[in-house]
Amino acid sequence: MTSAGRFAPSPSGELHVGNLRTALLAWLFARSTGRRFLVRVEDLDRARAGAEELQLRDLASIGIDWDGDVVRQTERAELHASALRRLAADGLTYECFCTRREIQEAPSAPHAPQGAYPGTCRDLTEAQRERRRAERPAAIRLRAGVSEWAVTDVLHGRYAGLVDDFVLQRNDGVVAYNLAVVVDDAEQGVDQVVRGDDLLPSTPRQAYLAGLLGYRVPEYAHVPLVLNPAGRRLAKRDGAVTLAALASAGVGPERVTELLLASVRLPGSPSAALAAFAPAALPREPWVLDPAELTSRPPHRAELSGLGGSTAV
Known part of the structure; x- marks a missing residue:
C-alpha cells in the first residue's frame, strides 16, 4: 500500500483557521514527500448534521486536495x-x-x-x-x-x-x-501523522x-497551535475565525490561505508554498492571533508577513 499522510477532523461544526492551518501543514508534509493525502472523518463521538460537507468545502476552498474517497470512522x-x-x-x-x-x-x-x-x-x-x-x-x-x-x-x-x-x-x-x-x-497506509x-x-x-x-509506527510531526491573545487555544467563540464568518466580513478564502501560509513563513498559494516547504524552517512557537486583526481591514501581503512572526504570550 502506498504511504500516506492525512487530516482527520471531527465533524462537530465548521473548521476554524487553526484547524485549517494544521490541515495545510499536513497536506504540505504529505505532498512534499510524495505521499498520498487522505481525509478521514473521525465521527465516533461528535457528528453535527451537515458539518462534514462544510468541512470538506472549506478544505477545498483553501486549495487542499485529497486522494480517494473520504473515509468515516464509524x-x-x-x-x-x-x-x-x-x-x-x-x-x-x-x-x-x-x-x-x-x-x-x-x-x-x-x-x-x-x-x-x-x-x-x-x-x-x-x-x-x-x-x-x-x-x-x-x-x-x-x-x-x-x-x-x-x-x-x-x-x-x-x-x-x-x-x-x-x-x-x-x-x-x-x-x-x-x-x-x-x-x-x-x-x-498512513505512515505520516501531522497534527496539533x-x-x-x-x-x-x-x-x-x-x-x-504489529503495525508500523508512523512518522510524527506535531505542529504548534493557533492561540488567542490570552494564550488559550483558538476557538470559534473568539470571533470571526471560520471561512464563512470571514467571508461575511469581506475576507475571502484566498486571503485566508495567504494569512495561514504566511504564519508558517511560506508564500501565499498552496503550490508556491509546496515548492518552498521545508519542515526544518517551520516556526516552533504557537501563532498568537487576534481575530479582530483579520476583519478590521483587508490584509495585505506585508501585513500577513508581519502577523506570521507572532509568538506566544
Whole structure:
C-alpha cells in the first residue's frame, strides 16, 4: 500500500483557521514527500448534521486536495473490533468497571506516573468480575507492559510519555479514540501523522499500541497551535475565525490561505508554498492571533508577513 499522510477532523461544526492551518501543514508534509493525502472523518463521538460537507468545502476552498474517497470512522467498526479481539486473544485486555469518580479517588500505584490508571480492575477474580457486571457494563482496557514509551517527532525530537492501562472500548460499546486512530492509520497506509501539538502527550500510547498490533509506527510531526491573545487555544467563540464568518466580513478564502501560509513563513498559494516547504524552517512557537486583526481591514501581503512572526504570550 502506498504511504500516506492525512487530516482527520471531527465533524462537530465548521473548521476554524487553526484547524485549517494544521490541515495545510499536513497536506504540505504529505505532498512534499510524495505521499498520498487522505481525509478521514473521525465521527465516533461528535457528528453535527451537515458539518462534514462544510468541512470538506472549506478544505477545498483553501486549495487542499485529497486522494480517494473520504473515509468515516464509524464505517470501520469491524476493523476496530478485529484489532480488539486480537489483543484480547493475546491476553492484553481486561474489563474495567470503574467510574470516573472511583478513578479520581483511588490511590495511585507505587511509582506510577501522575495521571496513570491505578489498576483497580486489573487483577479482579472471575467472581469479582461477575459481581461487577451485574452493577454496570464494563469498559475494556489495555493491559500495558510498560509505564512509559518514547517516540521521535520531526519537530520535537525524542518525546517520552505516559503509557498506562488506557481504555480501548468504552462501557457503551464504542471503541475509544486511541484504538480507532491506530487501526485506521495502519489500515489506510498512513505512515505520516501531522497534527496539533496538543496531541503529543497521547502519542506514546498510540505508538506502543501500534507495536502490539504489529503495525508500523508512523512518522510524527506535531505542529504548534493557533492561540488567542490570552494564550488559550483558538476557538470559534473568539470571533470571526471560520471561512464563512470571514467571508461575511469581506475576507475571502484566498486571503485566508495567504494569512495561514504566511504564519508558517511560506508564500501565499498552496503550490508556491509546496515548492518552498521545508519542515526544518517551520516556526516552533504557537501563532498568537487576534481575530479582530483579520476583519478590521483587508490584509495585505506585508501585513500577513508581519502577523506570521507572532509568538506566544
